[in-house]
Amino acid sequence: MADTVQTWGSTATDKAAAKPTRLQLLLRRRSTIAFLMCLPLIVIIVCLVIYPAFYSIYLSMLNKAQTRFVGLANFTYLMSRDTFWMVVYQSTIFALAAVFFKALLGLITAHLVNNLPAKGQRKWRGMLLVPWVIPLALSTLGWWWMFDPTNSAFNYTLRSLGFAGIPWLSDPYWARFSVILVNVWYGAPFFLIMYLAALKSVPEQLYEAAAIDGANAWQKFIHITLPMMRNIIAITVLFSLIVTFANFDIVQIMTAGGPRNMTHMFATYSFLLGIRSGDLPLGAATSLFMFPILAIAAIFILRGVRKRGREIG
């Protein structure tokens, strides 16, 4: 029964045994546990994001055969090309137009959904999220079938109603419109869900106070809703701007950059140069051109977010 005997006090040897080691102490710290739990994610990010990013920077500074370091020569070469500047222009138009309409549609639908009776709201929320949930390549193929140059479903409908068909993908300007439309269709639900969450967090008392002061719906929106949503709008716009600038699937599937290179984006042009034409360094340089543009946008938007955060704090 010796093993069941309780002893009070302990010897010096017992004290030494009970003293936690440095490793044990380290493991007991909250920050260590947090780090260990984040470690798998950190490893994934290092392997799949940070390493490829640095590798592409390295690649962009090599010559075409990847045998010689050429510094910034690939970037200066790109800047001397008319087609590249057309790609810059198109990417900017695409991203700004798509993000603007996604934000606008997201805001309107968020308000509509927010004002629905609680009973049916969940169903509408689910249905409106569908475009965002379907894999993009798959839904874009569906859109491509509807815009099909020869057998477009839209044109079939238009012609049945007595209208002329529209050259959705064969006319460069309609093609630009089409790819932006698909991007807006796909991305608007993200704005909807973010704005809906923001709307629900606006204290009801503010609206009640405004109503007592005689504010109409528009005044409530301008003076209460928008200021309360400014940070979430800024962050969603930033996030969407990054994703939209880097868009590849929609343009590649629908137009592959044509007609006459007039729908190419950074990503598709980079793919054309890097993979299809076999000039990986130039392809890497093209895709890296997005980085400073997005970095500048991120700095301005996040500075605004921080400033407003301090004001609220």
Add this chain to the structure above:
Amino acid sequence: MSSLSRRSVLKTAALGSAAAIASPYVHGAYAAGSLTLGCWDHWVPGANAALDKLAKEWGDKNKVEVKIDYITSQGEKDKLTAAAEAQAGTGHDIMSHRDWNIRIHEDKLEPLDDVVNGLISKYGPISPVAEYLAKIKGSWRGVPTAVGSQVKPCLSRFDLFKEHVGMDLQAIFPADESKWDKAKVDAWNWDAYVTAAQKLHKAGFPIGNPLGQTSDAVDWVGGLFNAYGVVMVDAKDNIKINSDETRQAMEIARKIAEVMPAEVFAWDDAGNNRWLISGKGSSIMNPPSAWAVAKRDNPKVAEQCWSHPVPRGPKGRFVGQLPQFYGVWKFSKNKQAAKDLLTFISQKESIAQLVEASVGYDLPSFKSMYDLKTWNEVGPPTGVVYGYPPRGDEQTSITGAPARSEVGAQIYNQAINTVMVSKFTQGKEKLDDVIKWAEKELEGTLRA
């Protein structure tokens, strides 16, 4: 007990070494190791099975385990895989390479001169396009294969040509080259093509050639340019696009574009196929895949189709060719076995099986193999694909040649020729401005 002399030891060692060199495979179940292949996934149903069968036959005979992964070219997945394997230095032993990919990975590919030169000495001259794409600095880095290799001659509705153009395509190009009437064949030139296109457009059955930036578009415009002697960049890096030949070819392209449906500017490589199969179109420039699909989906159209050479121009009759190759990576651990397998599947008997399985789609790079019976027998109508392999004075060509192949790859993949035509026709830009634009783009392709 025999004594072990120095002479007997040397003799045994020499014999052993000779045996190891002469017969690299030790017999036993897969005793000679394994080979992995990353092959282009054929779009003709059942065509992959013919390659599987050949690989198994060779593997069983040589005790090598052969494993083939079929990789689709949809979304350039095969090219992405090759690029990833080249960068990583690991992957399949043998890899399929379409069009310009041999040049792109030349420094990572094993020289295959022994294989290709052996085939040339057996089967005669090889396609100049295959040589241009795979013989880099005097060394073959890829073995041209029939699988997936193609040319893009005319595939026309002979009933519509007879009715609306007054041309009997089956009589001009019967399924026996010896019966071709030279005068009638010579009269099939680009001017005649324009006239036919105009008549067919008027009759409500326009021809359909894509003018986007995919290979079908680049290839037919390339054939037209070559027929008029247009050189974009020569072998010595001189930009030659600003020429009378270019102006002549562009004028022909404008006349053709005027009588084609407006959507050709958005067609991918399947657009022209769908056009013919739908029954709305009268002629396209394509391998027989359009006919094969029509046979399944619209048999009445298929029965009226006929393959025949492209029109001739002042400098000759040029059809766009896109060969495929097998390359052996330098990092392959079983190079000799890879070369032996490639030699085996490049023999005429093997090619005959591959061509048959692809219903005549696969095109070998040796003219001496164009007498395979498949092209005579396939139908309906019987002989529909006889005119698919280049016959008569038809020569193969590729856009970008004769520029250095690394320059040619840029010209081809950036579709500079079709963008020129689109700017001139759809964009209504002045021809001189279009040529100036092309000069600037071509200047860019010469970047070191």
